[in-house]
Amino acid sequence: MTKFLTAALLGISLLASPVALAAQKTVTLSVPGMYCATCPITVKGSLTAVPGVAKVVVSLAQKTAVVTFDDAKTAVPALITATTNAGYPSTPVN
Numbered sequence: 201m202t203k204f205l206t207a208a209l210l211g212i213s214l215l216a217s218p219v220a221l222a223a224q225k226t227v228t229l230s231v232p233g234m235y236c237a238t239c240p241i242t243v244k245g246s247l248t249a250v251p252g253v254a255k256v257v258v259s260l261a262q263k264t265a266v267v268t269f270d271d272a273k274t275a276v277p278a279l280i281t282a283t284t285n286a287g288y289p290s291t292p293v294n
């Protein structure tokens with residue numbers, strides 16, 4: 201019983217720590233269509249709305265969106281579709 205509880209608690213702590221999730225991936229998307237200060241807000245919103253996306257960091261200067269996502273819930277093509285539907289076609293950099 202004690203062993204089970206320890207294992208359960210360990211599992212919970214792993215779930216609470218995004219870095220420890222094996223299914224979590226990060227992709228950098230090139231978003232060349234961003235040209236003004238509000239573009240990144242639109243791009244970030246479109247990506248954040250995709251189920252499975254955990255974190256979005258958009259750079260207007262670099263015209264990139266760095267997306268951290270759960271690859272059991274979503275994938276790069278869905279992220280590209282999301283930005284494209286928002287008016288900003290993107291392509292993966294890595």
Ligand SMILES: [Cu+2]
Pocket residue numbers: 234235236237238239240
């Ligand atoms: Cu803009």
